[in-house]
Amino acid sequence: MNKLDAMDCRILAELQADGRMSNQELSERVGLSPSPCLRRLRQLEERGVISRYVALVDPDAVGLAVTAFVRVRLGSQDDKHLAIFEQAVAGFPEVMECYLMTGDADYHLRVVVGSLGDFEDFLRHKLTRIKGVSQVTTSFGLRPIVYRTELPARAS
Missing domain, CATH: 1.10.10.10 (Winged helix-like DNA-binding domain superfamily/Winged helix DNA-binding domain)
Structure with missing residues (x-):
């Protein structure tokens, strides 16, 4: 730290x-x-505290109005299947965040697309084609309430 x-x-x-x-x-x-x-x-x-500098882009301004939160379960949680999944989703530009989770889902993704049709294409042609994916559950964000990019850095 x-x-x-x-x-x-x-x-x-x-x-x-x-x-x-x-x-x-x-x-x-x-x-x-x-x-x-x-x-x-x-x-x-x-020291890696600042890892990079970026521009924050308004998703609506570039036609990415749909935010989906996707929970994924794998059939097997061994290192091989975890690595296959993680490598695949890292290559999908629609996936903004992906977390390995505890609880009832193995992964939680935040996916941004232009339309429900685009999400269906992502789901059918990308996500569910990853070897080992056994269950996918999706919730759609209606509107953001809190969206922060600033971390609350504290002196230690």
Whole structure:
């Protein structure tokens, strides 16, 4: 686990709110001069605390209005079948998140598509064709209530 101090947390909070700001602006917002701020930023990157920088795209604006939450059970949970499933779903651009789970499902996926027809195609031609998939249960999101990308970083 990476130890974070209060300044690291301030830097992370600012960057999670606006990852495109300049080092000058970041340093002003967190109360450091530019050189120490850049040094801390590079350390956070090198330690893997900051893994990458991305743009957040509105799904509706690009025609991806349907969000499905899919629970998947495999017929066998041995390493071979887990690896086959995980490798397959990692290659599906519709899968935004995939978690290995405890409980009544082996995996929980968040899938984003343009329409119910697109979801049916994904289900029939991709997901259920993965060797070992025995059961799929889907719920559709009606609208997001809370959607965050900022992690609540705390000093440790």
